[in-house]
């Protein structure tokens with residue numbers, strides 16, 4: 001907008017505010033005049049194209065108001081210069097910035113029924129199983145959901161904690177830590193792509209709390225259609241029926257971000273330094289994917305390779321890369337973690353550490369598949385020492401990285417940023 005026009009707008013807005021029959025009757029006349037006179041210039045435009053109906057606040061800001069304040073100047077101004085709502089206009093909370101951490105999800109309990117419900121939702125996602133539904137549904141319902149829940153529930157039972165599934169407990173702690181770091185200006189929540197709390201219900205809560213700007217952060221450093229894209233699909237689907245949609249940003253993949261690589265290096269070196277043995281090799285184990293997804297153009301494999309290369313350049317211990325958690329009969333990315341573990345001892349590699357940089361939180365795949373079954377495989381093949389390192393979780397290194405990435409993506413949305 002040209003400067004002159006904007007200046008005129010400011011003057012008109014101030015005159016209108018002084019004359020306004022809607023001036024706040026709760027304020028003394030002097031305070032009303034002061035309110036109009038102190039309109040920030042930059043904000044006057046928002047008075048003209050007023051969202052003024054929205055504003056609930058009709059009194060001078062109290063401490064409570066300031067704590068819950070809208071994060072943008074326009075919001076403050078709209079808060080002071082209010083117009084009456086038309087009859088029937090609903091109260092609308094607005095002006096808040098939200099961060100939504102999204103992880104994969106996990107069963108509600110380590111029993112076959114809960115695991116079955118979780119797997120039914122997970123494995124019905126066409127982003128995860130890219131087989132035509134007509135062929136996949138009979139296999140899923142006729143075979144997989146009849147057999148796998150019992151086996152998987154056993155795995156979950158071995159790693160379950162007092163706070164529930166490790167993935168859920170850690171994601172909750174990450175959320176609380178980020179909330180503390182970002183302070184009262186940002187509403188921080190987490191949601192799961194499968195299971196609870198679901199993305200739609202959390203988004204609904206954030207909108208009710210007044211989030212009209214949301215940064216969604218799928219907690220996957222390496223982009224994959226089966227994880228990142230489906231989390232975003234679910235978010236967009238949740239908003240598809242919303243009248244008043246928030247502005248939306250999504251956290252990009254950060255597989256090669258110096259903040260991520262630096263956090264991994266610090267986290268791994270700290271843990272290696274505390275081991276009671278000197279590993280000869282560090283195996284970097286990523287979750288696998290069908291080989292076909294690489295051929296279809298999914299960048300996941302390349303992202304994993306790049307993370308592994310950048311990290312190994314920063315570490316003094318020799319590293320290998322492998323892919324775990326194979327599912328189904330199709331060819332998956334190689335080499336497979338269990339094959340590598342079984343082959344190490346015959347190459348005289350008998351003391352190893354494993355890190356899983358693609359998992360932002362420890363889960364059944366790291367705690368059961370790597371730390372229990374992986375260990376058995378390695379020891380049975382002749383290995384002597386194995387340590388499975390913790391994921392970044394809510395460690396200082398991990399939270400510092402997440403804080404930095406999130407703040408970067410919130411640029412312009414936070415006061416003074």
Ligand SMILES: C=CC1=C(C)c2cc3[nH]c(cc4nc(cc5[nH]c(cc1n2)c(C)c5CCC(=O)O)C(CCC(=O)O)=C4C)c(C)c3C=C
Nearest residue numbers: 104105106107128152167224226227287327358363364365
């Ligand atoms: C980190 C990235 C992940 C990718 C990529 C991924 C792809 C993928 N996974 C399956 C099948 C299963 N995964 C399961 C658990 C699971 N997967 C991830 C992450 C990725 N998956 C996590 C973090 C977890 C752990 C969840 C938890 O509750 O702790 C499971 C369930 C467990 C089991 O029954 O083995 C399945 C099944 C496929 C098919 C796939 C890509 C096509």
Ligand SMILES: [Fe+2]
Nearest residue numbers: 104287325365
């Ligand atoms: Fe998985």
